[in-house]
Amino acid sequence: MIALVVDDSRSMRSILARILTQLGAQVSQAGDGKSALALLEVGPLPDIALVDWHMPIMDGLQFVSAVRRRPEWRPMAIMMVSTESDQHHIVQALAAGANEYIMKPFTKDAVQEKLELLGIAVMNIQTKGNQGES
Amino acid sequence: MTEVLIPSDATIVEIAQEVWSSILEDAGELTSVFGFDEKHETAVLAFIEITGNWHGSVRISCSVQAAKHIAAGMFGKSEIDVEDDELSDAVGEFTNIIGGNIKALFPSPCNLSLPGVAGIGSFADNLPPGLEDKISEVQVVEVHLEWEGEPLSIGLWENK
Numbered sequence: 001m002i003a004l005v006v007d008d009s010r011s012m013r014s015i016l017a018r019i020l021t022q023l024g025a026q027v028s029q030a031g032d033g034k035s036a037l038a039l040l041e042v043g044p045l046p047d048i049a050l051v052d053w054h055m056p057i058m059d060g061l062q063f064v065s066a067v068r069r070r071p072e073w074r075p076m077a078i079m080m081v082s083t084e085s086d087q088h089h090i091v092q093a094l095a096a097g098a099n100e101y102i103m104k105p106f107t108k109d110a111v112q113e114k115l116e117l118l119g120i121a122v123m124n125i126q127t128k129g130n131q132g133e134s
Numbered sequence: 135m136t137e138v139l140i141p142s143d144a145t146i147v148e149i150a151q152e153v154w155s156s157i158l159e160d161a162g163e164l165t166s167v168f169g170f171d172e173k174h175e176t177a178v179l180a181f182i183e184i185t186g187n188w189h190g191s192v193r194i195s196c197s198v199q200a201a202k203h204i205a206a207g208m209f210g211k212s213e214i215d216v217e218d219d220e221l222s223d224a225v226g227e228f229t230n231i232i233g234g235n236i237k238a239l240f241p242s243p244c245n246l247s248l249p250g251v252a253g254i255g256s257f258a259d260n261l262p263p264g265l266e267d268k269i270s271e272v273q274v275v276e277v278h279l280e281w282e283g284e285p286l287s288i289g290l291w292e293n294k
Contacts, residue, residue: 009227010220011208015157018210054230054248083234086242104231105156 158207
């Protein structure tokens, strides 16, 4: 699995990258939507992008819309990772083209469950401190 | 007008404990306390603004050691290796997650700002950027917590 984590918080990127690595992913990171689009242009196309909502320069919703306008990027699944929990935001993200939505805070188990729902193969690599919590 | 119920102390504590245990590696226990001894000096300050059907801010203050523990737990490194910019980023994101979970308790629509973080001092004499113009806010909830004796307070301030 190749995963892209898009979040303006380095600490949140670190948490997600650690979880995804434990699930067998190769992880790249971007601090905003625009930088993430630049990574997609270079390739390879990730299997999944985990995207924060509120970011400077280009927010998560703008990133999702931009990705879905490019047919060659459509195979990439997109999971919003956000503190926005109301129905309006979830519907808005799914309508823009996100495939899944997970609220902060989350556990490793919750991320794994969402990836499996998307049909993305994961493997559990046991490391120090890997007890199912992020 | 939409009726707004202010979250209880117990609800804020529950949110803080869930966020703490979910996102930190080797989190340890965050316990609720009634208040702090004079010896406690909070030094890292953060806030996030909520606007919409409720207008105010969530303000978090904690000791440097507690902030280092948050950063270490989020970055997966030891506390001694935490850099200042990592500490600021981690406390900001911690505040963002707690603020988002508190915002979810208010009637929709509500919006969350990006978090602001400042260091060393008190909210009275060292406001994080963006908090200077919030002098009309009044505190409606304050909870005190401790991790291994290190203080962490969460306040809910309403724009009246």
